[in-house]
Amino acid sequence: MAAKSIARQQLAVGIDIGGTGTKFGIVDRDGNVLFSGEISTKKHADVNSFIDELYTELSALIEKSGGVGQIKGIGVGAPNGNFYTGTIEYAPNLPWKGIIPLAKLIENKFKLPVTLTNDANAAAIGEMMYGAAKGMRDFIMITLGTGVGSGIVANGQLIYGHDGFAGELGHTIIIPDGRLHPGTGKRGSLESYASATGVRYTALELLETTDEPSLLRDVPKDDLDSKKVYEAAIQGDALARHVYEFTGRILGLALANAVMFSSPQAIVLFGGLTKAGDLILKPTREHMEANLIQVFQNKVKILISHLKESDAAILGASALAWEMK
């Protein structure tokens, strides 16, 4: 009996809610994902029907893992998730509008403690516990996907800010009066350039404003996406490479500003854009260094997350549960 009681609560549930799908898994303290699953987010116009399906699928995994007695808690990463209130607030990419008390809804259904934060913050905690930032007390996590998210760790703690919304580096203005971000109505934000959407847009711009020959000229506009730009770039397409140089110039400047703000030991990058490797990293590093004042130069590592992409989101979310009191 004693051994069984020691083994209790050695597992956590991680849930990562995305605009398209929601991933979830059962994780042990060493960061092993024991069981995992996925449901559609977007097919549930009603959040309650979403919770119902989540409960059905996830309960089965919890049972397989030995039942709720084994589970310390549930960590949830979600776009626009607020750590302090447990709510999702005005998330443009989710089907549920307004302010959704998601942590409460999950808690009531599962009868387990729930902690929620935004997806990039969850990723930062995951990196700190299991990933590239293991052992670091000062780092910045930046997710470069469809959008740009960030999680800032200083003094070994995630920075939530007074209202739980800290870490929106994607919306900081890098080019005043620059490219319009259709979601926010602001101009020149990092996200409008250094995201999959931004890369696509930069390619379209270069195709329209230059005569440079390019493989991408044969791609119908509607089919042109960041993946096509990447494929052209690795085939040596000059225009596609310019897209990455331009993106790296802007990302590098944004990283320099972030470094001069919180002076992290490293910046951990995660997400689709990082698959372009040195195509994007080289100009990013170069322009980061070029914009730093001397005291910060040649000190900050730019690291690529090495967590398995399918696990990373679940790991990050589950890590929230270990921090519960």
Next chain:
Amino acid sequence: MAAKSIARQQLAVGIDIGGTGTKFGIVDRDGNVLFSGEISTKKHADVNSFIDELYTELSALIEKSGGVGQIKGIGVGAPNGNFYTGTIEYAPNLPWKGIIPLAKLIENKFKLPVTLTNDANAAAIGEMMYGAAKGMRDFIMITLGTGVGSGIVANGQLIYGHDGFAGELGHTIIIPDGRLHPGTGKRGSLESYASATGVRYTALELLETTDEPSLLRDVPKDDLDSKKVYEAAIQGDALARHVYEFTGRILGLALANAVMFSSPQAIVLFGGLTKAGDLILKPTREHMEANLIQVFQNKVKILISHLKESDAAILGASALAWEMK
């Protein structure tokens, strides 16, 4: 004897080192400056002769306060001061070049524990203990003087970063390829616009590039400074007012970016530029809000430090001593 022993170590010394002068004082736990003094910094080409004069002057105040037994420690704010190492590193405005082990030098001389940090960080701690940020756990302190310094508090702690150099908002790039900062060689940094030096430069630019009539056209170039711009502006001079609008536009953008980074409850401004009051604050606030995404709008206070300017620097530095273990 018991009463005397309770009274022991109820005082702290604050030292604020500036390029021109160094202020120091004896402070009690309520933030009252009991005794204070000042010596020249710049006349001491040798840091040891500086320490000698500081010792002579400050020892007299310590004696007046009841002797070293009353003193918990010495806090020092200095440009480019590093909290972790107690050194001043490559401070462009100080007469001592390279890396100066200032905390050690003062400690050896006074036989008291010494904590050192950069001047803006010291100011932030002072505001948190005695000033406009009293009771706040998340705020940003920005000093707008000859240069621009900043101290960032999150989760109730000052952010030092991995190397002790966090909080260099003045050097973040706001206008890519913008105005050259002669001290750093970088272009478009906040400091090159939103400082006394920047205000002067903006006025000179507007005088040269426009035909706008202005009282400032009668001022010889070498005499034109931010004070003259202020005096013209309060007399209704349109060009001088444009200088503040332009400065506020850039400062507001920088504040918006800082808010989206750490989501503070307030930004506390301190220093010469804040004396212009609404001339600078109104455009700053307006442009900060205009650049924030919705979730941050109309939440963040912009506060002016209400600490007596002559005391603030000493208070901030002395506050470091209370945090000593």
